[in-house]
Amino acid sequence: MGILDWFSFRKKETTPEERAEIRRVFAARYDHFRLLIQANTRAHELIGELEEALRGFTPYGMHYVHTLCTRISTSIFQMVRHLGELNHHGHDDLVEVLESINENIMAEIELDTPQTHGAWVMNLAEVGRDHVDMCGPKMAMLGEAGARLGLDIPAGFVVTVSAFHRFMEVNDLGVEIERIIQTTDERDRESVFLASSKIMQRVMDTRLPDDLAESILEAHDNLHRTMGSPPDLAVRSSALGEDVEGASYAGQYRSLLNVDRGSLLNAYKEVVASKYSRQAMAYRMNQGIRDRDVAMSVGCMTMVDALSGGVAYSRSPVNMRDDTVSIHSVWGLPKPVVDGTASTDDFIVRRQPFSVVETLVADKKDKFVCSPQTGVCRVDVMEERMLEPSLTDALAIMIAREAVRIETYFGTPQDIEWAVTADGAFHLLQCRPLMQMTSNDAVALPVGGLPAPALSGGLTASPGVGVGPAYTVRKDVDVLSFPDGGVLIIKNALPSRAALLDRCSAVVAEQGGMAGHLANVAREFGVPALFGMKGVVGNFENGQLLTVDADGRAVYTGPVESLLVEKPRQRIMRGSKVQDALRRAARFIVRLNLTDPESPEFKPSNCRTLHDIMRYCHEKAVLEMFQFGTNEEFIEAASRQLITDVPKQFWVLNLDDGITPEGMARTDRTVLLSQVDSFPMQALWEGMQAVPWEGPPPVHTKGFMSIMFEATVNPNLIPATGTHYTQKNYFMISKNYCSLQSRFGFHFCGAESLVSDRISENYASFQFKGGAANTERRILRAQFVGGMLEDLDFRVRVRQDNVFARVEGLNRASMGFRLKVLGYLITHTRQLDMIMTNSAEVARRKERFLKDFEMFR
Secondary structure (H helix, E strand, O other), rough: OOHHHHHHOOOOOOOOOHHHHHHHHHHHHHHHHHHHHHHHHHHHHHOOOHHHHHHOOOOOOOHHHHHHHHHHHHHHHHHHHHHHHHHHHHHHHHHHHHHHHHHHHHHHOOOOOOOOOOEEEEEEHHHHHHHHHHHHHHHHHHHHHHHHHOOOOEEEEEEEEHHHHHHHHHHHHHHHHHHHHHHOOOOOOOHHHHHHHHHHHHHHOOOOOOOHHHHHHHHHHHHHHHHHOOEEEEEEEEEEEOOOOOOOOOOOOOEEEOOOOHHHHHHHHHHHHHHHHHHHHHHHHHHOOOOHOOEEEEEEEEEOOEEEEEEEEOOOOOOOOOOOOEEEEEEEEHHHHHHHOOOOEEEEEOOOEEEEEEEEEOOOOOOEEEOOEEEEEEHHHHHOOOOOOOHHHHHHHHHHHHHHHHHHHHHHEEEEEEEOOOOOOEEEEEEEEEOOOOOOOOOOOOOOOOOOOOOEEOOOEOEEEEEEEEOOOHHHHHHHOOOEEEEEEEEEEHHHHHHHHHHHHEEEEEEEEEEHHHHHHHHHHHHEEEOOOOOOOOOOHHHHHOEEEEEEEEEOOOOOOHHOOOOOOOOOOOHHHHHHHHHHHOOOOOOOOOOOOOOOOHHHHHHHOOHHHHHHHHHHHHHHHHHHHOOOOHHHHHOEEEOOOOOOEEEEOOOOOOOOHHHHHOOOOOOEHHHHHOHHHHHHHHHHHHHOOOOOOOOOOHHHHHHHHHHHHHHOOHHOOOOOHOOOOOEEEEEOEEEEEEOOOEEEEEEEEEEOOOOOHHHEEEEEEEEEOHHHHHHHHHHHHHHHHHOOOEEEEEEOOEEEEEEOOOOOOHHHHHHHHHHHHHHHHHHHHOOOOOOHHHHHHHHHHOOOOOHHO
């Protein structure tokens, strides 16, 4: 017998212990629901990362593919597990389908067993994009840039991933590290700190195997013979997964400079040990990346005797349409620029034609140089050079040209570390994708060559530029008139609008996020999409020609030719075996086939992809929580009565943290409204109480007689019978969650909402049914309520006299407004069914409702 069945037949008064157990059951169910929603959000974000990888603009290897697919699968498994805790019916079938899909994915991407007897050391000059799995993306991109673009990169070699696995074999070092990690509580900072210290010390204490040590020293000696003098090396990390878009690991691993032969082996171990630094371990745990999927390769490169050095950004990190190159420079080595420990000279260089448009010179009192005796050391800058620019305009333009060349080749804005020697030669030390701002605060300002945008802001949900006539879709009926090639303008990025994407040139929405279904499908279709664009609805006339620049987060009136003739980005992974494997695996991940929750085909056996399982789990979890809230025996046993001046009885069930400590301390099973700490409940309550109910509307004879007739044939409408229409009204709450089950007059209302700072998880659903009049009038009232909610971006389904509505993906303020409207409708739609055949009275009520809604904005 399940826990629901156990409680359902208990009719006697429950004891305090039983009530405590019921509260525990409720809290546990809510926790599973919350964790399922979080896993759903993670999975959407990871699928977005997979879709970006399929475009092929950034180099990656099979380890990245395997790790990404594993992380997606893990998130889906978490959803399935938590759904099973909410409702075990069909759980075994769902697990079986998930396992089958995972087998199909793994068959396409399964990694070979790590090879420890292959190439332990590779010449950097021979490393390129095909060596990401052996040398990590940092060294692979550097070698690729040197070989394909003819750039000067340091001479050197890479100690590969195979060498790392060979090192991990010594005395079962890898097994010991795995044991320590498995026994570490990732939520406990002190536990992670102790594990990090223990592992790093274990790595440093382990002697390199003789064959590996000999290979590393032999590579150094070969470099010595080639150069004619003993080289001092920069020893740098190049781990798998490092510097890939979305997982940069920036600054989390060690780099050692000016390392000689005698210190080389120890330096190699230091870099390997830094894989287990506290910050790197925490990063992997937070991202759900397994330790075994991040192997460490190490680049060993000759030091450059830099006259000046620094960092260059091929575009602005904060304005994606600002294509000026920014250069940050100091005298000597670029170390203080990278570390952020020194003031820098800043140069802004414009393209086409290249010219320095702004120079800011810092007071540079010291610099870092290589010393044969002491290694890298800080020395004073001569006084006459402290305020002298560390670059001439000609050198700044040269660096900018090379930055643009690198960006053009790799297809994404670049973060470049460079050095210039005394002979004026440019040396590339590192390049990686530039992490640009994508938050709502990163507004794309107009730059040279572009007109001022009509609107700017929001976030890029799907990249690209689209031009077409504006068309605002407010209701489902508007879809019928949507023009081919139109710019779809909507308030909320509803999944149902995906049906228009094959006819869109671009999408602009006031609300929505990158993790949403519409964003995912837009990226799949290659349709530019810009979400979070405040004020776009109502700002443009239908038919007005617009240019939507999703990358630059701006909307322009008319065509903007300079945006339409941009050079295409080079897909450097196109045609590679790695991308082909990811594409084959994506067939079992991305596509959504299970779209209609009302269809009898909406069941586990029809799930063909991981995305199908995501959709199934999400829909069934929401339904389960909604239905769960209607079980009165459960709620009554564990709830507290809300003390207000409202004559109706309201009871509150605290699932987790929805009542303040003062409220929980009360011993009389009551709670004050001021002691309720639930955002969605407070919003609903404000709407319910904002305007006093005026009582039933004036009735005419037909309406009154309809009610009298219904009362004679429907026993549920006779209060004296003690039917389910006289039940109490219940709130289930936590700080971010609320479910209301209520009887008002002769109709039932149910509302449920989750509102947090994670916009993609937010939703509100509403159910409305019943009434006192005949079927025709009840149906008309349901259509009246549904129409008003549809105007507020709810997805609405009306079945006879039942209304089901849902809205999702809105920020806290927008959700609060809609919850207040729901609360208002719960209070003010009772007994409206008796006037539904009086069109004038209906119009008057609607006008009154819309006017009252304005007080909630």
